[in-house]
Amino acid sequence: MIEIKDLTKIYKLSNRRKIELKTKDTHKVAANNISLVARPGEIYGLLGPNGAGKTTTLRCVATLLKPTKGNVTVCGFDTVKSGKEVRNKIGFLTNEIKLDPNFTPDYMFDFFGGLHGVDPETLAKRKEILFEKFGINEFKNKKIEEFSTGMKQKAGIVVSLVHDPEVIIFDEPTNGLDIITARVVTDFLKELRDSGKTIIISTHIMSEAEKLCDRIGLIIDGKKVVEGTLPEIIAGEQAEDLEDAFFKVYKRTTQGND
Amino acid sequence: MKGSVRIIKKELKRVFGNKRLIFSMYIMPVILMFVIYGFMGKMMGGMQKDIVEHTSQVYVVDAPTGMKETFDACGYSNGADITYISADDFAKQKAELEFQLKESQIDLIVKCDADFYKKFESYASPADAIPSITLCYNSTSNYSSRAYNVFNSVAAPAYKTALQAERFGDLNKLVVFNVNEPELFEYESKKGTQFLSMLLPYMIVLMLYTSAMSITVDAIAGEKERGTMASMLLAPINRSEIVVGKIVSLAILSGLSALCYAVSMIFAIPLMGEGMGEELNLANVFGIIEIIELVVIVLFIDLLFVSILIFVSILAKDSKTASTYAAPIMLVVIAAGIATMFSGQDTHTIVQMAIPVYGNALVIQSICNGGVEFLGFLASVGGLIAGIALFTIFTTKAFNSEKIMFNA
Incomplete structure (x- = not known):
């Protein structure tokens, strides 16, 4: 279970970043008072445009970033106070975090399995299952640098799940993947x-x-503006589909901000 | 610390599992060292041989009585092609001969005073004129410089002695007393180590730094740039375990690289000496104690350099930036190495020896000069350990900083 309570993350902007964002503000609020709960047996989706604060939120859950305000717990462990325990419970995957291209998926699987304290017998079993499922057996002894983008992503997924985590965090899971690999994922x-x-x-x-x-959960400008199941959101916004609902919410929110 | 051990194994596998990396890091430098030093020795030896075997073209203007005979008798004429000309002839050819000297076509012009011998003969009191010789040579030409030196050390003293004998008869009256050959009190193994003790500290610190730099920058900043470092940060281990794993593994890799350089230097420098006709055998200089002291100090210098470089590499966004951060530190290392060359003291204070890099270079210098005080050695290692600990703490803090690790 993931519990996010009043999560606020504020970045201090460097001069270069200010120029990039075309702003004079010294700080940027990436996540603004976000609260949500993701329960076992469900897939919770953070939906929002680029720069809305989705990745920041997920990185806070994965212990890579510390909340400026609020707190995040994973399986009862606080991400700041018990980072090590949280990291043992999660599998985190994003396009920006990659596997060392000098090694084979076989070696990387064993290496990260070792870091997670997985015993050799369990490791061998999980390797057999996951490599088979993602079609890695054929390439398991090839260096990752020789892989296509899709293959690299598959290898990344497999390695991030080496310790059979209770919580899985995926940042843009199908981004950059071909239609077949995206379906597998x-x-x-x-x-x-x-x-x-x-x-x-x-x-x-x-x-x-x-x-x-x-x-x-719809996230716009760092705030969670709507949350619910797909039918709930569509009904709530009196929309035809999710896209329609999203644009209604987006228009309302950005107009409200203006 | 299980996490550190796994990281060490992985980093070692990255290099030792790659034949190309093994060749470029450990085999290529050894081959290059032998080729470069061997070639340098051959070139320098060949150049010296050529200079020595060259027959100097010498013009002697207005040679006084007995000069030619003395030059023949002392053997100077054998190594030089001497043309004796009168002052009048010289006046006519002056411009041409000076041009030839500039063009290295001739090597030396010896101009004797007019009435040289008469002045010598008529000398009676300090008020009388003393005859003189003026030498014209080209200092940019090796042949001309040697001709000048040989004339000053062989021909001129021989003619001076001949004229002194003529004036005083018994030359022993002039000698007054002799200074005998010195009785030497020194260790046989330490003979000729001044050159070594001057050069070795500088070479060691520089080699260790360059080896550590080439490996560390890519292993840290490169990993950060490629996004592979973050995957490690997601593992359920402390950040300090990652830092220790990285420091130890990179110290092993760069230490091995420096060792390859050092061993090839020990064998390649005599090769250069052979070419030059000199004995430069490093292997004879060190006993077992010196070797142990050297290994310990080199090991800790290596760890210090790696911990500094890991710290600056982690601050950088990419490998290119990390290299620009590491370059000025290399200047400090070079300055510390060079400073020991000219420290000019046989003994150094404990405080001096405790200064990382500079003090360590002093210790290496002392080891080469016949041994280092144990307390000074301990202070030096202590200074290094303090430096390593400090940079390990800094690096761990940097690993915990989301601004540094994720530009957040």
Whole structure:
């Protein structure tokens, strides 16, 4: 279970960043008082445009960032006070975090399995299952640098799940993947949900959120503006589909901000 | 610390599992060292041989009585092609001969005073004129410089002695007393180590730094840049375990690289000496105690350099920036190494020896000069350990900083 309570993350902007963002503000509020709960056996989707604060939220859950205000707990462990325990409970995957290209997936699986304290017997079993499922057996002794983007992503997923984590965090899970690999990933996420795992993903692809997520939190400008199941959101916004609902909410929120 | 051990194993595998990396890091430098030193020795030896074997082209203007005979008798004429000309002839050819000297076509012009011998003969009191010789040579030409030196050390003293004998008869009256050959009190193994003790500290610190720099910058800043460092930060281990794992593994890799350089230097420098006709055998200089002291000090210098470089590399966004951070530190290392070359003291204070890098270079210098005081050695290692601990703490703090690690 993931519990996010009043999460606020404020970045101090460097001069270079100010120029990049075309702002004179010295700080940027990336996540603004976000609260949510992701439960075992469900896929929670953070939906929002680029720069809305989805990745920041997920990084706070993964212990990579510390909340400026509020707190995040994973399986009862606080991400700041018990970072090590939290990292043992989660599998985190994002395009920005990669596997060392000088090694083979076989070696990386064993290496991270060792760091997570997985015993050799369990490690061998998990390797057999996951390599088979993602079709890595054929390439397991090839260096990752020789892999295509899709293969690298698959290897990354497999390695991040080496310790059979209770909580799975995916930042843009199908980003940059071909349609076949994307399908493998989404099917696997559903499988993990059905086995009782807690899953939280971020996405800006409406169709992905519609098909995959049990509950969705719309994030705009660092704030969670709407939350619910797909039918709840569509009914609440009197919209035709998720995309329609999103634009209604987006328009209302940004007009309100103006 | 299980996490550190796994990281060490992984980092070592990254290099030792890659034949190309093994070759470029550990084999290529050894080959290059032998080729470079061997080539340098051959070139320098060949150049010296050529200079020595060259027959100097010398013009002697207005040679006084007995000069030619003395030059023949002392053997100077054998190594030089001497043309004796009168002052009048010289006046006519002056411009041409000076041009030839500039162009290195001739090597030396010896101009004797007019009435040289008469002045010598008529000398009676300090008020009388003393005859003189003026030498013209080209200091930019090796042949001309040697001709000048040989004339000053062989020909001129021989003619001076001949004229002194003519004036005083018994030359022993002039000698007054002799200074005998010195009786030497020194260790046989330490003979000729001044050159070594001047050069070795500088070479060691520089080699260790360059080896550590080439490996560390990519292993830390490169990993950060490629996004592979973050995957490690997601593992359920303390950040300090990652830092220790990185420091130890990179120290092993760069230490091995420096060791390859050092061993190849020990064997390649005599190769250069052979070419030059000199004995430069480093292997004879050190006993077992000196070797142990050297290994310990080198090991800790290596760890210090790696911990400093890991710290600056983690501050950088990418490998390129990390290299620009590491370059000025190299200047400090070079300055510390060079400072020991000219420290000019046989003994150094404990405080001096405790200063990282500079003090360590002094200790290496003392080891080469016949041994280092144990307390000074301990102070030096203590200074290094303090430096390593400090940079390990800094690096761990940097690993915990989301601004540094994720530009947040």
